[in-house]
Amino acid sequence: MEKTLDERLSLLEAGQQQTNELLLSQKTVFNFDEVAVYTHLSKSYLYKLTSTGGIPCYRPNGKQIYFDRAEIDKWLLSNKAPTSDEIESKAASYVTLNKKGRGK
Numbered sequence: 001m002e003k004t005l006d007e008r009l010s011l012l013e014a015g016q017q018q019t020n021e022l023l024l025s026q027k028t029v030f031n032f033d034e035v036a037v038y039t040h041l042s043k044s045y046l047y048k049l050t051s052t053g054g055i056p057c058y059r060p061n062g063k064q065i066y067f068d069r070a071e072i073d074k075w076l077l078s079n080k081a082p083t084s085d086e087i088e089s090k091a092a093s094y095v096t097l098n099k100k101g102r103g104k
Contacts, residue, residue, distance in 0.1 A: 035067045
């Protein structure tokens with residue numbers, strides 16, 4: 001069976017996206033567009049983060065913005081949401097340590 005032009009185009013685009021993702025996985029320094037693709041953040045939100053200091057970035061010549069991949073990975077993994085087990089453990093510790101005035 002022959003594939004339609006749209007099907008072939010979709011396959012080519014999917015292959016290009018995989019190639020781009022593979023190339024990004026090999027880089028250690030990203031430019032603005034690359035970090036937007038890597039983080040899946042919109043460019044407008046990313047620009048807001050860079051202008052407010054919300055994301056680590058570098059401006060070696062004052063204009064172009066660059067990002068260190070390791071720092072971006074660390075930033076992406078910040079503000080970890082606790083698991084239910086961690087919350088329960090913390091609550092149990094709190095109750096144990098704060099039994100003031102109970103059961104005398």
